[in-house]
Amino acid sequence: MKLSAIKNIISDIVIVRDAEFYELGLTATQCSVSMLSFLENTKYIDELLSNATISCAIVNPETAEMIKDRTTIGIAVSESPKHSFFFLHNYLIENTDFYGQSDGSIIDPSADINSTAWISKTGVSIGAGTIIGPHVSIYPNVRIGNNVTIGANSIIGGEGFECFRFQDKAFMVKHAGNVLIGDNVDIQASCCIDKGLFKNSTIIGEYTKLDNLVHIAHNVILGRRVFIAACAMLAGRVTVGDDAWIGPSAALRNGITVGNNGYVSIGAVVTRDVLEGQMVSGNFAIGHDKFLQFIKSIR
Template sequence: MPDPRFYQDLGPATLSELARLTGGQLLASEKGEFEIKAVAPLARADATSLGFFSDKRYVADLKATKAGACFVTAAIAQEAPENCAIIVVDRPQVAWATAASRLHRPKTFEAGAPAIHPSARLEEGVLVAPGAVIGPDAQVGKGTRIGPGAMIGPGVAIGRDCDIGARVVIGFALIGDRVRIHAGAVIGEPGFGAAVSAAGIIDLPQLGRVLLQDNVTVGANSCIDRGAYDDTVVGENTKIDNLVHLGHNVRVGRNCVMAAYTGISGSTTIGDGVSFGGKAGLADHLVIGDGARIAAAAAVMKNVPAGETWGGFPAQPIRQWLRETAWLARMAAGRKSGGVE
């Protein structure tokens, strides 16, 4: 279930209603009045949740799911477990997005409410600069400073002795103690998720959160997207430079450093003590091991083992990349190739 601090529960909805809403066919018509309370990924769904399946790489998740219902195509319907009611659709992910919008709604600021909402809880010593807005049920810890024009969204929790810069936007997030977020950073906006529907490209609902642990620093104008369903997490004492982007569901370990223009695509997992040079870029669903080092402007498209240094485009172990670069330089200069010392 999406965190109720950030998402309004609009359910339940019967399977018959969801089938009509998405243009699907409920195979077990006797389950038409069964009520669904939430959407969820197959691996986390329970008997009152609705999932979807559209990628054959994850057929094991479908076979093992405890979901009460699932959107699938006709070709894969037989793979679902008996306990899971099947709604057959042409585009399962689009149907799931439609159902998610029926069951959940992100909470927003209340029109006409005062700048600091009456239900917000501010501990002793909180300093709020002019123009800052703090939404309903937000919490701000002792000694934290909120800069001019900052916006703290509904339900957000910020720890003690934090420094929130001017025009920072924070939503759908839980922030630890002694966190510094510099001017213009945006925490918790929707991650990039889209699907092709019959009517064109649609946005996929993003129902997760952002967790920033203690002593994290986020540079100016950086963006950290909330999770698509699971959380985006930045571990303790990680330091993020200006103009860095973390996509949805990224998990960053402790004591990492990221120089400016680093971009981490969604669902990548980064271990402890990893370093990124400026303008490094990572593809999605990668695993970067503890203590790895990614050179500036590297384009990482494969998992990086712990402790290794990679660079280049596409990125590879740094010595191999340097040898290849030197060889190409010699060939371009018309010299004979030879070993690299």
């Protein structure tokens, strides 16, 4: 799609330099093809300039001036880049095929679907031997592998939580991505697994197991054999390596990474990356040994 073509959708932008893009994404998003992004605040200009997959950007006049010599980036100027960007994104989802079209849902005949489950008639595929429990809700853009179980009242493929204020209103950003659940995954009751925001995915790796009431936000990527205990909360874009343990009631801030075999203690509020094999505890979480030392000092 040409940057100049979005002028037909958002009238109050000015095209400074035209270019092509194939996807939309945040400046923090890594994409396999050229993408359109935006910058609301000039302060984060380095994030924009260091992301080589960005071929087009919606920016404010000040930023436009600063990047005018960067000829690899097409530029559209808006007084409110974030609003323009997400308005375009929502428009493309609702009115165009930019994000693709959903086919009819495909459920393997050997899958066991509870009669009270609700499964979208389009955009869902469910593999062989998979069991879908009572009152499960499965939205479009969900691909579930073989021998998976989804426990009662869980919701797969719901909208993620991306919202922004504009003037005296506030808006939700629609989600165009999907959820990919690998073979032999088990998800217990009342979990929520949201879909990806752009042309990307929330991924649950093979053999990974989730307890009850777990929240998996948009674009989380879980490795293989990850165990996530009850009431844990994984915010957007969290990445968890193979064989990690996420304790019950833990909360992981958006964007962080937990390495292979990482161990997050019960109730830990994790705001920094967890290294391979590292154990962290506390609110905010720190290395477990230092944490125990601290607790002993006040106990």
